[in-house]
Amino acid sequence: MTVGRIALLLAAATALEFLVGSSRYRAALPVDWLLVATAVVARSGDFTRAVLAGAAAGFIEDALSQQMFGMNAFAKAAIGYGLAIISVRIVFGGALAVGAALAAASLANDLIVGVLGFLLLQAPIVVASPDALWRAGATGLTLALLYSAEKFPWREWWQKRRLRRLR
Amino acid sequence: MRTTSSRTEVIGGRSRRGGAVLAAVLAVCVLLLSAQAPARNRASGTVLQSWILSAAAPLLSALSWISRGVTSAADSVSEVFSARKDNVALRTTLASREEELFRLRAELAQRQREETLAASAPSLPSVTVMAPVLLLERRSGFQSVLIGAGSTRGVVAGSPIAVPEGLVGRVVTVGRTVSRAQLLLDGLAAAGARIVRTGELGVVRGDGSGAMRLNNIPRTSTVKAGDAIESAGIDGIYPRGVPIGQVDAVSRGSSLFLEVRVKPSAPFSRLADVLVLAPSPAAIETPGGPRGERP
Numbered sequence: 340m341t342v343g344r345i346a347l348l349l350a351a352a353t354a355l356e357f358l359v360g361s362s363r364y365r366a367a368l369p370v371d372w373l374l375v376a377t378a379v380v381a382r383s384g385d386f387t388r389a390v391l392a393g394a395a396a397g398f399i400e401d402a403l404s405q406q407m408f409g410m411n412a413f414a415k416a417a418i419g420y421g422l423a424i425i426s427v428r429i430v431f432g433g434a435l436a437v438g439a440a441l442a443a444a445s446l447a448n449d450l451i452v453g454v455l456g457f458l459l460l461q462a463p464i465v466v467a468s469p470d471a472l473w474r475a476g477a478t479g480l481t482l483a484l485l486y487s488a489e490k491f492p493w494r495e496w497w498q499k500r501r502l503r504r505l506r
Numbered sequence: 507m508r509t510t511s512s513r514t515e516v517i518g519g520r521s522r523r524g525g526a527v528l529a530a531v532l533a534v535c536v537l538l539l540s541a542q543a544p545a546r547n548r549a550s551g552t553v554l555q556s557w558i559l560s561a562a563a564p565l566l567s568a569l570s571w572i573s574r575g576v577t578s579a580a581d582s583v584s585e586v587f588s589a590r591k592d593n594v595a596l597r598t599t600l601a602s603r604e605e606e607l608f609r610l611r612a613e614l615a616q617r618q619r620e621e622t623l624a625a626s627a628p629s630l631p632s633v634t635v636m637a638p639v640l641l642l643e644r645r646s647g648f649q650s651v652l653i654g655a656g657s658t659r660g661v662v663a664g665s666p667i668a669v670p671e672g673l674v675g676r677v678v679t680v681g682r683t684v685s686r687a688q689l690l691l692d693g694l695a696a697a698g699a700r701i702v703r704t705g706e707l708g709v710v711r712g713d714g715s716g717a718m719r720l721n722n723i724p725r726t727s728t729v730k731a732g733d734a735i736e737s738a739g740i741d742g743i744y745p746r747g748v749p750i751g752q753v754d755a756v757s758r759g760s761s762l763f764l765e766v767r768v769k770p771s772a773p774f775s776r777l778a779d780v781l782v783l784a785p786s787p788a789a790i791e792t793p794g795g796p797r798g799e800r801p
Binding site for chain 1: 713778
């Protein structure tokens with residue numbers, strides 16, 4: 340994946356984060372779009388880019404909504420590396436597996452930020468709250484849907500549809 | 507076989523290089539975090555964050571404008587469908603409101619006298635500005651909100667924010683046109699609170715998972731579920747008399763104090779606009795400005 344594409348992906352993720360975040364219906368779709376972008380980069384299997392994309396996504400999140408600069412960058416860089424390992428070394432496929440991996444990554448992100456917050460600010464560690472579980476589920480589901488959409492044979496489907504109409 | 511082993515070597519090489527990059531990135535993050543940690547009690551977040559908020563403000567406002575446009579269009583469509591049902595409901599409500607009006611008029615004169623008295627209290631909240639919510643972030647106990655108002659509209663660090671239903675939190679980082687506020691639900695947030703019925707004082711703390719706890723209420727207290735909690739104005743940050751929530755459950759733990767769970771009155775997940783209140787005089791007078799993220 341080229342650097343330009345990664346930049347575009349991160350810009351789109353930030354835009355989606357704010358488009359949903361400023362809506363009243365934000366609670367219905369609490370997707371971590373920046374984590375989705377990190378996972379998309381990590382799926383290409385390039386460790387360096389996955390780590391850097393994760394760090395950039397985390398810095399964006401920290402700059403806009405976290406009280407300490409670097410907590411999400413730390414978490415998302417580590418998660419980018421982890422997801423790159425999963426995509427390269429562990430052979431598993433299917434939308435469900437991809438979604439489950441990202442849901443687990445979302446919870447891991449919360450855990451890392453929680454531990455850093457506890458160590459640096461003595462904040463209580465809150466990991467498996469309903470909000471966090473809902474966001475993890477929504478984030479995993481979103482990537483699973485994107486993965487399914489990417490793998491779906493659109494061309495064959497379209498040709499079959501046309502043939503059916505002609506008959 | 508050779509192909510497989512060479513592929514494994516390539517992956518191993520990439521993984522090692524990626525590992526080195528990861529170590530470097532994590533080291534940078536740790537350094538950044540360490541540099542900020544001693545400054546966490548500073549007045550208004552980091553200067554860097556303030557600059558970033560100011561720089562990103564036009565983009566955030568544009569995205570918020572688009573999002574609100576889409577939301578209101580969706581609302582308009584759904585309103586057309588529900589208009590008839592709403593009309594019947596409104597007629598019923600109107601009838602009951604008219605009955606209520608007679609009773610309220612009788613109480614009005616007395617209320618006016620009370621308000622005149624209360625208006626002289628210095629800690630009563632005064633609204634500085636109304637601001638749209640741009641982003642609500644809930645991440646592992648940290649709960650914050652970005653609002654579309656900054657120093658150009660008179661927002662200063664330490665300004666409490668509220669909605670008509672109750673207290674929401676306080677501003678911690680101020681940009682030119684965008685500010686970041688810590689919600690009362692944040693794991694590090696706290697506010698001086700009073701049980702309206704009994705008058706007892708305590709400290710409301712966010713538990714980071716969407717609820718709050720009222721601490722320091724002695725076991726002899728008669729507090730019960732349903733009691734209203736309001737800000738006490740004793741913390742030098744929040745004004746007195748703003749609703750915070752209702753007692754959800756009371757349990758007797760092993761400590762000297764009751765464990766009181768509080769259900770917030772402000773609809774935190776559905777915040778659309780917030781009122782930025784004037785900061786408490788105590789917060790402004792504190793050397794170095796208001797206290798940081800830990801009241």
